Each structure stands twice: as C-alpha cells, then as structure tokens.
Amino acid sequence: MNDLCIELDHRPGALARMGEVLGAKGLSVEGGGVWSVDGRATAHFLFENGAAAAHALREAGIVVHAVNDVLVQRLKQDVPGQLGKIARRMADAGVNIEAMYSDHDHRLILVVDNYAAGREVSEAWERERAEHENNEGGAQR
Incomplete structure (x- = not known):
C-alpha cells in the first residue's frame, strides 16, 4: 500500500473531481483525509496501488507531491x-x-x-x- 500526498484546489468540487478521476480508473481510496490550512488543501490518501493512483491523478492535472511507503x-x-x-x-x-x-x-x-x-x-x-x-x-x- 502507498500513501499519496496530493494538493487539491481549495474550492468546492476539488475533492469530488479527485474522487471521480479515481473512480473512473477503478481505483479505491483505502483511508486518509484532507486538511485545509491557510487557503491550501493537502490530502493524504491510502491506495493499494499508489503508482496507478498517482498516474491517474497526474494525468488529470492533479498535483501529487509524493508517493510514500507506509x-x-x-x-x-x-x-x-x-x-x-x-x-x-x-x-x-x-x-x-x-x-x-x-x-x-x-x-x-x-x-x-x-x-x-x-x-x-x-x-x-x-x-x-x-x-x-x-x-x-x-x-x-
């Protein structure tokens, strides 16, 4: 399993878009959360296949800062x-x-x-x- 550190736009719909992108690729979030501090939204989510999730998100223009072992x-x-x-x-x-x-x-x-x-x-x-x-x-x- 891998944790992805993801940057999301701090606006309505950003998390929905991320979930839709992953769902369209058949990728499920196994845990995690999103935190907003000083107008920036950072997410850490757990995936069975972190490389596939990172690829899908990056392909959709969503910033993935890191893929981490957990x-x-x-x-x-x-x-x-x-x-x-x-x-x-x-x-x-x-x-x-x-x-x-x-x-x-x-x-x-x-x-x-x-x-x-x-x-x-x-x-x-x-x-x-x-x-x-x-x-x-x-x-x-």
Missing part, C-alpha cells in the same frame, strides 16, 4: 495511550511522523521521514503486541 499498525483501541507510546518510540528512534491517519479497517497508517528506521520500530511493536496476546491467551486457558 507503516501499518493495529493499536489496542481499548487501551488509552497507544498513540503516544508508538509515537514516542518513533521519536526515540529519530523518526519523524509526516502524516498519520486510519484506514477503513481501523488500522493506524504512518508516513515517516525514515522508512527503514520506522519499519524497525513498527516491527518491534508488532512482535511485542503478538507476544502479549499469546501470553494473555495462555493465561486464560
């Missing part, structure tokens, strides 16, 4: 502080989070400035989560 995590939604913990681990590893949002499957999507280092943190987080779940399952038997 880190995907499933946080324990019932445990407060999960975002702070994973963000702290990224920060302690010198990784800056460029964008963060959820996908349609309630997973945390992170775009980071150092993908290799961020992936190490993400994989360690996932191993610990799996070990914890295995330990909880064994204790409940």
Whole structure:
C-alpha cells in the first residue's frame, strides 16, 4: 500500500473531481483525509496501488507531491495511550511522523521521514503486541 500526498484546489468540487478521476480508473481510496490550512488543501490518501493512483491523478492535472511507503499498525483501541507510546518510540528512534491517519479497517497508517528506521520500530511493536496476546491467551486457558 502507498500513501499519496496530493494538493487539491481549495474550492468546492476539488475533492469530488479527485474522487471521480479515481473512480473512473477503478481505483479505491483505502483511508486518509484532507486538511485545509491557510487557503491550501493537502490530502493524504491510502491506495493499494499508489503508482496507478498517482498516474491517474497526474494525468488529470492533479498535483501529487509524493508517493510514500507506509507503516501499518493495529493499536489496542481499548487501551488509552497507544498513540503516544508508538509515537514516542518513533521519536526515540529519530523518526519523524509526516502524516498519520486510519484506514477503513481501523488500522493506524504512518508516513515517516525514515522508512527503514520506522519499519524497525513498527516491527518491534508488532512482535511485542503478538507476544502479549499469546501470553494473555495462555493465561486464560
């Protein structure tokens, strides 16, 4: 999966046009959002095929600033502080989070400035989560 950083015109219909372009090419948005700051609209959207989405958007004259690899995590939604913990681990590893949002499957999507280092943190987080779940399952038997 890939995150696309997209510049949209800050006007009615810009997001609709983007969605129509993608829909006409059979491309589905898997998560993301649009933010407007100081009259500029920037979007980060998740796609199964980022290259195809970027091509379709650029072909339609929509500016795509970047196609990014993403880190995907499933946080324990019932445990407060999960975002702070994973963000702290990224920060302690010198990784800056460029964008963060959820996908349609309630997973945390992170775009980071150092993908290799961020992936190490993400994989360690996932191993610990799996070990914890295995330990909880064994204790409940």
